[in-house]
Amino acid sequence: MPELPEVENVKRSMERLGSVGQEFAQVELLSPKLRTQLKASLKKQLPGQKIKKVYRRAKYLLFETDDFVLLNHLGMTGSWRALKAKESREKHDHVVFNFRSGLVLVYNDPRRFGILEIFDRDKIDQIKWLSSLAIEPWDKDFNGDYLFNKTRGVKSAIKSFVMDQRKVVGVGNIYASEALYRVGIRPTRPAGRMTRVECERLAVEIKNVLEAAIQAGGSTIRDYRNSEGELGGFQNHFLVYGRDGEMCGKCKALIRSKFLVGRNTYWCPKCQR
DNA sequence: CAGATAACCTGCGTGC
DNA sequence: TGCACGCAGGTTATCT
Numbered sequence: 001m002p003e004l005p006e007v008e009n010v011k012r013s014m015e016r017l018g019s020v021g022q023e024f025a026q027v028e029l030l031s032p033k034l035r036t037q038l039k040a041s042l043k044k045q046l047p048g049q050k051i052k053k054v055y056r057r058a059k060y061l062l063f064e065t066d067d068f069v070l071l072n073h074l075g076m077t078g079s080w081r082a083l084k085a086k087e088s089r090e091k092h093d094h095v096v097f098n099f100r101s102g103l104v105l106v107y108n109d110p111r112r113f114g115i116l117e118i119f120d121r122d123k124i125d126q127i128k129w130l131s132s133l134a135i136e137p138w139d140k141d142f143n144g145d146y147l148f149n150k151t152r153g154v155k156s157a158i159k160s161f162v163m164d165q166r167k168v169v170g171v172g173n174i175y176a177s178e179a180l181y182r183v184g185i186r187p188t189r190p191a192g193r194m195t196r197v198e199c200e201r202l203a204v205e206i207k208n209v210l211e212a213a214i215q216a217g218g219s220t221i222r223d224y225r226n227s228e229g230e231l232g233g234f235q236n237h238f239l240v241y242g243r244d245g246e247m248c249g250k251c252k253a254l255i256r257s258k259f260l261v262g263r264n265t266y267w268c269p270k271c272q273r
Numbered sequence: 274c275a276g277a278t279a280a281c282c283t284g285c286g287t288g289c
Numbered sequence: 290t291g292c293a294c295g296c297a298g299g300t301t302a303t304c305t
Contacts, residue, residue, distance in 0.1 A: 001297080001298035001299085002298060002299085003298060035281075035282095035299090035300080035301095073300090074298090074299085075281095075298095075299060075300080076282085076283095076297070076298060076299055076300095077282090077283080077284090077297090077298085092283080109282095110282075110283050110284065111282045111283050111284085111297090111299095112282055113281070113282070113299060113300075114299095154275095155274095155275070155276095156275060156276070157276090160276085165299095172298055172299070173297095173298060173299085174298060175298095218298095219298075220298095221297080221298065222284090222285080222298085223284095223298095224298070261276085261277090262277075262279095263297095263298095263299095264296085264297090
């Protein structure tokens with residue numbers, strides 16, 4: 001469910017809930033595992049720790065405390081919510097974080113593809129989930145030259161390149177189609193066949209589409225919500241995603257879709273070459 | 274090695 | 290109303 005814009009919005013809503021500065025109290029583990037085993041150390045180590053910072057890296061959400069880092073990936077269906085009435089538990093709630101102030105944050109995840117793990121704070125750079133991620137899209141080095149150099153000799157489709165978190169971070173199935181449409185590149189184009197100018201434009205449009213989606217609160221197709229329960233709005237601005245059979249807004253050709261890289265992919269056959 | 278496919282899970286919409 | 294099937298915002302392991 002969540003790509004970078006959604007995770008960024010979860011992060012911002014977490015800050016608005018006042019999570020920074022909160023001191024952990026009891027932690028309740030309701031399930032044995034998400035994508036990975038839920039460790040008992042969550043219950044033992046977090047109480048007494050204060051959240052110093054909440055931040056995002058790629059599609060990961062991180063809570064930094066005095067001594068630890070709580071790492072979270074939302075998988076396809078992960079979500080957070082703040083409890084108002086006590087004991088308002090729902091199906092697929094997996095972990096309950098009680099704070100000393102009375103705030104309660106619950107992690108819910110029907111498909112359990114998410115990750116919730118704790119690491120020593122001085123070992124952040126050893127976290128395997130983060131070790132091979134590419135630079136952030138807003139890093140000064142993320143530009144046309146970067147994409148041009150990384151794509152040289154790559155025969156696989158540009159769409160799979162853009163979705164490869166080791167090459168480009170934060171772009172998933174929605175924003176891959178949207179970014180490539182904006183640049184006028186067909187998703188099936190071999191990555192190594194991108195010109196330098198096209199790489200330049202792709203770097204710009206990846207940032208543009210992610211930025212626009214962040215500003216719109218992310219995309220809600222079925223069930224995405226930020227931690228304050230708010231829905232996203234960028235689904236109303238999709239130019240190609242989910243619009244196969246509809247007219248392209250630029251040229252009136254019909255938008256097509258095809259299964260590619262294991263995911264449905266959308267593009268305009270006339271505007272994208 | 275690239276590319277496709279399966280696997281991990283549950284829920285929901287569709288068509289019979 | 291029920292059931293089988295396909296599909297879903299992600300990632301990784303395993304095939305061909």
